Amino acid sequence: MTTALTNPPKHGHKSLLYSEVVSLDDLTAADIAVLGIPYGSAYSMEEVSNDQSNAPTAVRQASDRAVRSLERYDFDIGGPLLMNKDIRMVDCGDVIADPRDLSSSYRNAEAAVRKILSAGALPLIIGGDHGIPIPVLRAFDDQEGPITLVHVDAHLDWRDEVNGVPDGYSSPIRRISEMGHVKDIFQIGIRAQGSARQEEVDIAHAYGANIITAYELHDAGMDAILERIPAGGRYYLTVDADGMDPSVMPAVNGPALGGVTYHQARKLIHGLANKGRVVGMDIVEITPAKDINRLSSIAACRLFVNMIGATIKAGYFDR
Template sequence: MSLPLTVAPQTNHKSLLFSELALDLDNLSAHFAVLGMPYGAAYTPQDYNNDQVRAPTAIRQASDRVIRGPERFDFDIDGPLLQGRDDIRFVDCGDVPADLTEPRGHFVRAEQAVRKILAAGAIPIVLGGDHGITNPILRAFDEQGPITIVHLDAHLDWRDEVNGVKDGLSSPMRRASELPFVKDIIQIGMRASGSARQEEADYARAWGARIITAYELHDRGMDAVLEQIPAGGRYYLTIDADGFDPSVMPAVAGPAPGGVTFVQARKLIHGLVKKGRVIGMDIVEIQPEKDVHQISCMTAGRLVLNFIGAAIRAGYCDSNG
């Protein structure tokens, strides 16, 4: 018996930010659609049960720390979450399930789910899971190009393979670079060391990736970084939690000092929304067991809130938007 594309979240918050639960993807009506993608592609047997699989649930659980209610005024977006509009549909499509008898079936289901969300005219907002989840998500955008990938992370993510696995958490930018509809890749917040070797850094630069270290960001500011992103683009925003400073996102496997601040990330989101069109986003690699007072999960929710509020204000949901 085949698994459904998505299943309802297992949490006392049935959805993210009090959105409507919508599991019937064939009859979806939405402007913004949350999708949980807990499972990636494991490099070792131990990785099958890593704590990041619990992140979509934990982020939903922080909903009432993000907003006390969707009707409340929010200064980040100069109004309530949906800007007081009754016509905006914000839904949660649940989580993509996994099956150990079909190890990569969840990648197929994730791509199919995102295709259905896009076919409904909605913008997917995906909660990981490790960064390997970006691989199948991006494949669903093959009719949305040309796309500019905006990648916020501490790490480069250009490994070709690890232990024979080519679509794991160290490879999403390498795989994105192979997609014919990906035009540009801008990487923001790079610092310290991860899995990349010199050859990966050389390959990324040779491909044309624009690599902006955290230190360049801090020295020049996010406005200067936004100027380096081509205007009028169609942007997919992928956010790795360890791209942030650990004071903002403590719940990560590889914390490194000197990371992106929440204020900088908020400016990036609002700037991208105004500069072109953000057609999808994901937030990955939160480990809930390492969180402090739900700071990481609450911050993730605030990023989603800022995107939705800014997009509505920018006319994304208008008939001519």
């Protein structure tokens, strides 16, 4: 008997950007697979089910504000969403978690991503908090070649533990840095204060993390930052909503002024898709109750639109 790893998407738009709703057992010929991972590794009981767990549904609900219909021309990507190609884009729903076994969310998430990768599909992940990339990146351990992690965030996320929890939302980059299949790390948009202390900054530098503050980004421009990322790599992009400027994604618990603009994020996505191969992407830390006119969820959809369009135009799914 097979135990399900995901629940179908919820009410309203039941999928991201009109994609086909499927189970993880129906990924044949899938090119792009959407997966919601609502639950992280909580630091307290209050965080077990916080409002960020509603973000996968909120982002899906914004689909018709981000893309009015699939056949219309999109000037951000230079054509309709699927570029008039035979692309199978599916939505696998949300990873199931057991309230009596809180670690089940990460185990199920890793297993779900492994299924997506085994099917040869590009995973697009909607969190959930920023602990989510930990199980996602674990699933890449048997893929070919090292991964370059590209991280958009206001915060460093190199804590070893918080409240005895080693895999929560303050620790994803620390945990990912320990994975043998991850090599270079680029952290873009870092600014203000998060959980990092001097010791975490020193550890990140000792690892060789490329820490690019928001101010360096604004002064140098995204083209210059892209030039620093080695070409021909296999890139995983993780976007914390608070890495974006609050004018773009206001629905965050820790808004920090001076963040990454939509234009810069779009340029980063297209640049990565064209200089190597993007192997996955997530957007995390959206807190829907704090959104303004659904702007954050619409922006998340638009970032996914750019990734979908850029990878299709780059020939990722040509047969």
